[in-house]
Amino acid sequence: MTEQGIGAAVARREDRRFVTGQGHYTDDINRRGQTYACFVRSPHAHATLNGVDTAAAGAMPGVRAIFVGEDMAEVGPLICGWAITDVNGEPFRAPPHPALAIGKVNYAGEAVAVVIADTLEQAKDAAAAVEVDYGLLDAVVDPAQATAGGQPQIHEAAPGNLSFEWALGDKAAVDAVFDGAAHVTSLEFANNRLVPNAMEPRACVAEYDAGSGEHTLHIASQNPHVHRLVMSAFHGLAPEHKLRVVAPDVGGGFGSKIFIYAEEVVLTWAASRVRRPIKWTAERSESFLTDAHGRDHVTTAELALDSDGKFLAMRVDTTANMGAYLSTFASAVPTYLYATLLAGQYTTGGIYCNVKAVFTNTVPVDAYRGAGRPEAAYVVERLVEAAAAETGRDPADLRKTNFVPTDAFPYETPVIMQYDCGDFAGSMDQALDLAGYGGFQARKAESKAGGRLRGIGFSSYIEACGVAPSAAAGSLGAGVGLWESANIRFNPTGNVQLFTGCHSHGQGHETAYAQIVADKLGVPYEQVEVIHGDSSKIPFGMGTYGSRSAAVGGSAIVKAADKVIEKGRKIAAHTLEASEDDIEFAGGNFTVKGTDKAMNIAEVAFTAYVPHNYPEGLEPGLDETAFYDPLNFSFPAGTHICEVEVDPETGSVSIERYAAVDDFGVLINPLIVEGQVHGGIGQGVGQAMLEHAVYDGAGQLVSGSYMDYTMPRADDVPSYDVGFNGVPSPLNPLGVKGCGEAGAIAAPAAVMNAVHDALRDVGVGHIEMPATPLRVWQAIQDAAA
């Protein structure tokens, strides 16, 4: 390891601009002649749209245009890019989602019209003056009831409000195992609906150059090329070569900025109509009402065990709330990103999972940090913990009894995944140490003496990251390939520009990727610049989500570096008058084996651009691009242990300790990796204890602002003890696995298992997320009654 190569805890280079206020987020961009968009949104969750009267608003000062759904009839509707086949062999029902509503609105906040005016104030004033005639309909809100008879029908194309019913596994075989099992643990619970809440609200600035016919869209996006592709191929807004999409500094994504939303489609289309740049930035209330939400499952889950505590089978029945429409990747989340992880870290023999994806009159639900995997980990780890309590076993021991043994890899699960490698028991042991498990009973006794309840909870999660091998994803319904690109461009003076198709919105790619290039090519770290986010600069790339930037994006960089070395070897051989086979490359130097004849890579680059004495037939230049398609998912896994103390008088829960040991394979920058773990845990703690998107019976989002939706604050969370037990993945050239989602996947079960453990002493059997003080207090009262 060099000082700034792979494995070094380099403080991030991007920090300087952020700590000095010099970042460039989308809302910081202003263009000459810029106008502003304000969307008229439905205040009703379910209504017919009988008419939109824009006459008065259109006459207000500064208003340039007002558009309604019918005006955009030529623009294709928003799409869902992952097709699912129903249990009956039918395609899923994906009703059209026009960017501006036509004829009907299906959730409160859905865009009905857009006003474009010279100032934001003028746009807002005019939007308030647009008169919409709604015909109110009853709303479908509760996903568990959505398909029941007598519910209002949301989409004609989706009878019974069902998008699809999907299943994985052999039901008859699993049922048979359950029939003969020594013990069955059953749980029913919800996985609470969350609002992603990246701190930077969604925003875009759309421009159109009438001279060149080129559209430029600056947007807070995690994947500018995916935006470009969909807006071109499906919305028909412009051919790809006439549409430039730039995602500049982006203030967090967590999934919510993957998707193609109505606003960017409308702005891109409208900018060529009004012939002015148009800006839109969501107000936080709009973010709550329109950003795709996360989770929202209702689940019944069962685990069958034999008398030795071996997991024999698992049966899971889930209703997943899709909201009013299928968002961009919504259908993949409760299916291939969920049921395929239900084996967890265990050798469970058979698994059957049935999923009903239903429509409700709520904001669309899609991937949010972890996406399906937190839901799966919650199912598995709550079941295991409950089974341990029911059968009187130590929860750590029960897990160890069932872990996939270290020598069993590659390991084929019953739910179509092949785990590449891991050391589940090793991570557990390390976590037990870090958590001070041996001292828990003493701490519990001490709490008890003070009138408090103490509990400990485990979460031995696994996730599938490094999204994704294209052919496998395609066979499961993905509409895109999920490879990644990298272009390493040497300049004649020896410094390097790395162009990547991944996108950093907090992950520190500018630093970590420069470390990879410095490490592989021996170029000084300072001389490597990382460029991302601009479709007119970078090669086509798939962006950042699913913890893919290291395993897929990083691997593409290594492949491009290999090509650079290969070409450099030819140049060096020629210059040094040696055979290519005799040239060795290490530490930035090409050396003739067994001699001191050498030239460094900067000299090679110069020679490539000034090829006066150069191998015959070799192209000039040192500029190599690689596209890397992963061989498999990667499987980060680990054990998180949470210790809580509950005040039975108030129901308040405080996290006293939180220990995490994760296997992410090789770490490129441990400082950044730790930060990713912390952030993920923070969001997972939020889900477990604080956050809940609540709709009332009329489909109004009750927790629609920071006054009502409880975001984790600094004094709600503890400091975290983080450790690593890396087993390098054999499946990619860096040996990395991905670290971005682990915390959010592991933490909800760890926290909730600890809360259940604490409350078991006072007879509380079940409590739902978020375990707010009111809920905890109520559960304690009910148990005592």
Added chain:
Amino acid sequence: MTVSVSLTVNGEAVSADVEPRTLLVQMLREELGLTGTHVGCDTSQCGACVVHVDGESVKACTLLAVQAEGADVKTIEGVADGDTLHPMQQAFHENHGLQCGFCTPGMIMSALDLVKNNPDPSEREIREWLEGNLCRCTGYHNIVKSIDAGARAMRG
């Protein structure tokens, strides 16, 4: 109708004609081009917009620009000494106290006010002081660590 507002920002006298409903944060961002101060919410909860007004941390979305008439305002752009980062900025950098950076200006402005009043804050005091600053990326761990380190560096 517009009104003229004059104030000092980062040591420079500035003035602008703004609508009476213009918030201080809008004036800073839109009129003065100081886009380091961010807007993360519409209910004065997130703290992305924290600046110093007459030496105290204030959410710039809670103040109308006209209310800042004559005030001495400092934004994140005014914290470093030329190319030399302020010790608090340096501490955020060294301790990985930021990821996407969106909350960071508000965090740093808020932290500076804390340390001014309490040069040696405990972890609990730091966490409680940050009640009004939301971060979605870091889980707060490294922000708390950064502020602790920054405070130490400022004590010298």
